Amino acid sequence: MFTETAFIRTKRRQELAMKILFGLMAFAMVLPLITIVTYLFVQAWPLLSFDFLLSNPTHGMRKGGVWSALLGTLYLVTTSLLIAAPIGVLAAVYLNEYAKKNLFTRIVNLAVVNLAGVPSIVHALFGLGAFVLFAGVGRSILAASLTLAIMTLPVIIASTKEALSSVPMSFREACWNVGASRWQTIRGVVLPNSVSGILTGVILQVSRTAGETAPVMFTGAVFFKKIEEGNLLGYSLSDQCMALSMHLFTITTQVTDAPHALPYATAVVLLGSVLVVNATAILLRVRLRARKRW
């Protein structure tokens, strides 16, 4: 029979110690998430209602709800998604399916990494200089959305590229062998097989866009704007708008005598919508992955 020597015992103890240590480090992330969400929710509870979502801020943002900010964020997210998603997905298709392994491709990849690394406030400066002033779009939903779209492009490119590269090469080869062209292969085999990953990237872009503050501060978001309550078409693309993220910033830093629960409730609405969007992405990915055929 196998007997445990001192050497093996040490090894096993060490193993257990490391496992516990790393486990604690990993679970150290669970704690702040749960604490933060719970704490914010408890503090915000007295104000949370559908009425809070559907009414404009009033009394110098000391009362009322978040309707105009919520709708503004929705506009920004949708518009920037419509701009960024096609460009991002096609860019990833280029990088994964067309680009040869050469210096140029390396530079393109480097540009994507750098675009992701540009600080959000520099994107804001760029948006102000390029769209608001140079292109003459003015401070508007369109200018802010363009800024956000360029900023979040790398999110879509990276996750789409990952999804595309997880499609086995043999799938493409089989398709080419029956005479399909490169694009036919991409459309018929590569994209359908990577749709879950692409969707995840797009949804992540949505949640990232919704939370960004700095890039919209100087390109299209305003301190306060009143719009018709409950009307989903309350803004147009050339309007300035309120944004949830900026609204949270202003009521915590500029409005000093707001009721205690108000900033918490705003934070909960912002955080809640972001987390719901992300959870949707996760559920979608899990379901689609279960259907994967390889």
Add this chain to the structure above:
Amino acid sequence: MEQQAVKLPGKSMASEHPHAARSARARRRAWEGPLEHGIEALIRLCGVSAILFVFAIFFFVVREGVGILGDLDVGKFLFTSEWYPTSLGNVRYGVFALIVGTFSVTVLAMLIAVPFGLGGAIFVSEFTSPRVRETLKIIIELLAAIPSVVWGFIGLSVMNPLIQEIFHVPIGLNVLNGAILLALMSVPIMVSIGEDALKAVPDSYREAALAMGATRWQAVHRVLLPAAKNGLLAAVLLGVGRAVGETMAVLMATGHAVNIPTSPFDPVRTLTATIAAELGEASVGSAHYQVLFVIGILLFTITFVVNLTADLIVKGRGRD
């Protein structure tokens, strides 16, 4: 069969006249050629768009700031810490304290985040069952999704009193506060990129190590970490990049005082926060406005150099 033909005339036509179907296919092929060329051109254009955007960002930020570059003494700008952009008598633009502010918050954040990030990555990748791994990855993803302005709000209204109470300091808005927030924000990136790096190590490495009688920890320590070190380095550097560029959280949580910190409990102001706080007040085209764009150029350059270095190190070593 007869009835079906009546119900679906289109389908029956095709089956009765094979030529009709063939010519339809031929017609489709006729427009598919040019269409495909068009799509491929579009794909190539989108592919290089990232390069265009990076150049555009650099170009437009420089364009707005270039007016003052001639009048600005670069040495004084970078190495004095007198930041009085709106002084009536004696305007001074020295960003040294802001640079120190940015780096002090970043360094402290990394000291907290790197062990947790890498430890978390190792645990998620090597030490846990698939079920726990999936759950943890979801939680990490949700943590990463928390917007920076919400972190800033937490720093302002939750951490601020907490730090005051625990460390008995008069203000809780300081380097430590910002660093803890930045650490929480960058740990998820490090875990997910680090996990990818570990996952990229072929399973045969693990199997070989385990077959030799190594424990999992020995396999991680002796085989996987050396094999994945480039990816792990990239994970850390991406965390650094995020921390340097972070705006809203540090704007709200670090106290916003131009100050060279001597302890973690001193308030500071960062480069990013300065732009965010002052761009709204500076009138377009004024000297103050242009200087803020020069700070933008500085930030762009810092992150560009960090990313480029990271890429060169990682790719350079990868070739060996």
